[in-house]
Amino acid sequence: MNIIMFGAPGAGKGTQAERLVAGRGLVQLSTGDMLRAAIAAGTDLGLRAKDIMDRGDLVSDDIILGMIAARMDDDDCANGVILDGFPRTVAQAHALDEMLDSKGLALDCVIEIKVDEAALFARIENRAAETGGARSDDNADTLRKRLAVYHENTAPLLPYYAGKGVLKTVDGMNSIDEVASQIDRILG
Ligand code: AMP
Numbered sequence: 326m327n328i329i330m331f332g333a334p335g336a337g338k339g340t341q342a343e344r345l346v347a348g349r350g351l352v353q354l355s356t357g358d359m360l361r362a363a364i365a366a367g368t369d370l371g372l373r374a375k376d377i378m379d380r381g382d383l384v385s386d387d388i389i390l391g392m393i394a395a396r397m398d399d400d401d402c403a404n405g406v407i408l409d410g411f412p413r414t415v416a417q418a419h420a421l422d423e424m425l426d427s428k429g430l431a432l433d434c435v436i437e438i439k440v441d442e443a444a445l446f447a448r449i450e451n452r453a454a455e456t457g458g459a460r461s462d463d464n465a466d467t468l469r470k471r472l473a474v475y476h477e478n479t480a481p482l483l484p485y486y487a488g489k490g491v492l493k494t495v496d497g498m499n500s501i502d503e504v505a506s507q508i509d510r511i512l513g
Pocket of ligand 1: 357
């Protein structure tokens with residue numbers, strides 16, 4: 326089963342993806358986590374990505390697609406993946422379609438976690454406090470930019486996936502457990 330976790334920054338994509346990893350044995354592919362690992366490792370890619378991420382902009386499609394394509398070739402991805410934070414642009418969505426097609430795989434479901442954006446500022450503030458500021462993009466200024474980027478580049482994917490008949494929406498303002506139950510009901 327191949328699933329996309331979709332939603333604005335702070336909607337809870339990563340949290341819900343982790344629940345599915347534990348519950349269904351799927352592999353979570355988070356492009357944000359991959360980029361943060363590259364930054365921590367001090368690679369060229371990490372160095373280039375850091376400023377872009379700190380500004381709240383998107384890393385280039387080429388870099389992201391290279392990372393995802395390499396990871397999707399790993400054996401552990403054959404049973405299904407949860408894509409978390411990818412795709413974020415129309416070009417990425419088209420490239421994902423081609424990637425899945427070429428492997429004879431299908432996209433089963435896109436789960437949109439819908440949230441009230443005003444609440445995201447408090448959530449990001451909490452995450453920064455809980456993680457001791459581990460993510461340098463967890464602040465109000467960068468969140469404002471990330472939300473603008475989400476609306477401009479990523480939200481247009483919603484009608485794209487609705488048109489394919491794979492889009493399901495859950496209410497991300499509920500508790501983590503309730504959102505997880507809604508997702509479980511959708512996935513069956
Ligand atoms: P995330 O952890 O998903 O919130 O991503 C953190 C940051 O990494 C984003 O604000 C972008 O700068 C970058 N990033 C993560 N995934 C992507 C993607 N699919 N396309 C472009 N940039 C990305």
